[in-house]
Amino acid sequence: MAETGRGVVKDLYVVAAEKARSGWQILRQKGPTQVQFWVIALLIGIGAGFAALFFRKGISWLQETLYGVEDVRLMHSFAEGLPWYLILLIPICGGLVVGLILHWFTPDGRVRSVADVIEGAALADGRVEYRAGLASALASMITLGSGGSSGREGPVVHLAAVISSRVSDWIKADGITGRDLLGCAVAAAVSASFNAPIAGALFALEVVLRHFAVHAFAPIVIASAAGTVINRLEFGDVTEFSLLDGGTLQFYVELPAFLILGLICGLVATVFMRATFWAEDMGNLAQRLTGLPRWVRPAVAGAMLGAIAIFFPHIIGVGYETTSAALTGQLLLHEAIIFAILKVAAAAITIGGRMGGGVFSPSLMIGALTGLAFGILATALFPNQSGEGALYALAGMGAVAAAVLGAPISTTLIVFELTGDWQTGLAVMVAVSMSTALSSRLVHRSFFLTQLERRNIHLAAGPQTYLLAMFRVGKVMRPMDHENAAPEDRLLTLIDQGIYTDTNATLERALPIFERTGLDYVPVVQLAPGDGPPALEGALFHVDALKAYNRALAATAAEEHS
Numbered sequence: 001m002a003e004t005g006r007g008v009v010k011d012l013y014v015v016a017a018e019k020a021r022s023g024w025q026i027l028r029q030k031g032p033t034q035v036q037f038w039v040i041a042l043l044i045g046i047g048a049g050f051a052a053l054f055f056r057k058g059i060s061w062l063q064e065t066l067y068g069v070e071d072v073r074l075m076h077s078f079a080e081g082l083p084w085y086l087i088l089l090i091p092i093c094g095g096l097v098v099g100l101i102l103h104w105f106t107p108d109g110r111v112r113s114v115a116d117v118i119e120g121a122a123l124a125d126g127r128v129e130y131r132a133g134l135a136s137a138l139a140s141m142i143t144l145g146s147g148g149s150s151g152r153e154g155p156v157v158h159l160a161a162v163i164s165s166r167v168s169d170w171i172k173a174d175g176i177t178g179r180d181l182l183g184c185a186v187a188a189a190v191s192a193s194f195n196a197p198i199a200g201a202l203f204a205l206e207v208v209l210r211h212f213a214v215h216a217f218a219p220i221v222i223a224s225a226a227g228t229v230i231n232r233l234e235f236g237d238v239t240e241f242s243l244l245d246g247g248t249l250q251f252y253v254e255l256p257a258f259l260i261l262g263l264i265c266g267l268v269a270t271v272f273m274r275a276t277f278w279a280e281d282m283g284n285l286a287q288r289l290t291g292l293p294r295w296v297r298p299a300v301a302g303a304m305l306g307a308i309a310i311f312f313p314h315i316i317g318v319g320y321e322t323t324s325a326a327l328t329g330q331l332l333l334h335e336a337i338i339f340a341i342l343k344v345a346a347a348a349i350t351i352g353g354r355m356g357g358g359v360f361s362p363s364l365m366i367g368a369l370t371g372l373a374f375g376i377l378a379t380a381l382f383p384n385q386s387g388e389g390a391l392y393a394l395a396g397m398g399a400v401a402a403a404v405l406g407a408p409i410s411t412t413l414i415v416f417e418l419t420g421d422w423q424t425g426l427a428v429m430v431a432v433s434m435s436t437a438l439s440s441r442l443v444h445r446s447f448f449l450t451q452l453e454r455r456n457i458h459l460a461a462g463p464q465t466y467l468l469a470m471f472r473v474g475k476v477m478r479p480m481d482h483e484n485a486a487p488e489d490r491l492l493t494l495i496d497q498g499i500y501t502d503t504n505a506t507l508e509r510a511l512p513i514f515e516r517t518g519l520d521y522v523p524v525v526q527l528a529p530g531d532g533p534p535a536l537e538g539a540l541f542h543v544d545a546l547k548a549y550n551r552a553l554a555a556t557a558a559e560e561h562s
Contacts, residue, residue, distance in 0.1 A: 045188035045223030048160035049230030052192035062145025079313035088306035094146025095302030098139040099295035105135030109294040111356040112136040113154035115451040117161045126178025133162040140356035149315045149346035150357020160189035188227030197228040199414030211560040258427045262434025269403035270442045279352025301353020315346035319365040326368035329390035340369035363404040371396020399431040403439035406446020467552045468508035477524040479538040486539035491523040
């Protein structure tokens with residue numbers, strides 16, 4: 001009887017294993033069904049949630065170990081009592097470790113973050129780099145744990161994208177599925193980082209996927225909810241910041257002040273973004289002029305941060321203690337102004353010095369300080385028409401962050417979820433709308449899209465621009481043995497006239513040739529090394545290039561409206 005029972009169990013195991021293998025093969029060959037896709041989205045949400053949790057816990061552990069602080073939420077208060085040489089040396093050592101990690105595991109010594117995730121969604125079927133992504137996450141954790149003045153959302157978003165990219169490769173997901181899984185991972189990471197499920201889902205749609213397609217909404221919400229559950233199991237259902245009770249807003253009389261605050265925050269956000277890019281340019285220039293090894297650059301940035309932190313430890317780490325003080329009105333006017341200026345400088349040094357981290361948390365702190373300074377002045381000038389000065393800090397926090405991220409919808413919601421205050425929504429929305437409207441005219445829509453623009457990746461203008469960069473001429477051209485190939489003698493004549501395009505060029509570079517010459521086709525060549533003559537490969541017909549472009553536009557429109 002026992003032998004018979006074991007035989008039945010063995011047969012059941014064999015059948016189950018065979019079914020599992022068969023199901024896996026079908027999943028990889030034909031892609032997931034809708035139910036399978038939602039299950040995968042849930043699993044990715046759980047994985048990204050745990051990744052965000054471990055990243056946050058890792059930062060806390062490093063700060064506790066390196067600085068000896070017991071409560072990392074009171075980091076700068078504790079650091080005020082430390083010896084000056086520790087405050088100086090810790091970020092230098094952290095920067096040195098970061099530099100070595102990036103030197104060994106990335107091809108360019110650059111930390112990957114949200115901009116690379118946006119690029120992966122638009123141009124790489126929802127995939128990002130594995131090796132460089134994992135190295136960037138580790139480097140950013142060390143940066144934030146050792147005193148770097150940036151945020152944790154950028155590294156967490158990219159780390160989650162690494163997880164979804166691996167899953168997409170396992171199941172051989174197509175572009176639409178890969179992008180949707182990427183959105184699921186991003187939503188879960190943001191939700192788990194900030195206990196903000198609504199904002200996490202909308203951030204993935206608004207910032208990363210940059211559309212609100214219905215087919216992507218349900219799985220992204222599922223993943224976002226999963227990430228939030230991971231956060232709440234560890235930290236409980238609590239908000240990141242606490243506000244004072246009893247704040248009131250004199251809506252109709254006071255709204256013009258929030259319009260002005262929004263414009264000021266748009267300018268502050270622009271200054272912050274341009275300061276960061278300027279710091280990066282200066283770092284690149286210093287490297288070229290001095291021959292400084294790239295792995296030393298983060299250590300130099302760490303030395304600069306340590307020198308500032310000796311006198312102003314408020315810049316250390318994410319800066320939530322100072323942000324909370326601003327939201328509760330515990331700072332004086334001159335303190336708010338000075339801390340905002342120093343945070344801009346410190347965040348620019350951290351990111352421009354290639355130490356890693358994100359820009360969301362610094363923009364929250366800078367915005368809260370800007371709003372508080374404005375609120376102190378407004379309530380002093382018009383005491384009878386103004387509410388609490390701290391309410392301006394809340395609006396400023398959202399306005400600067402929205403302008404930096406280029407995400408007015410999700411940022412407005414994340415501010416509410418971070419604070420639990422839904423009563424001042426109109427004031428926050430007014431300030432956010434004005435700041436994003438102004439800053440988007442002064443940069444390429446957001447910090448992330450401007451980063452990509454500086455790398456000659458033109459996503460800010462929309463798919464009508466960046467889709468051309470996805471097609472190589474060699475994939476669209478007609479080879480010489482094509483039944484409708486162009487006449488060879490005519491092609492050789494055009495080559496002699498200097499009219500041709502490289503087989504590895506993109507349509508973005510090739511199409512202007514048609515506009516300039518008025519030709520129906522141009523020769524496609526393989527450039528020879530040195531001064532050798534180009535080898536004729538075929539011809540790129542204008543109509544073929546336009547057909548490929550139109551098909552890509554149609555596919556993009558179908559995805560965005562499905």
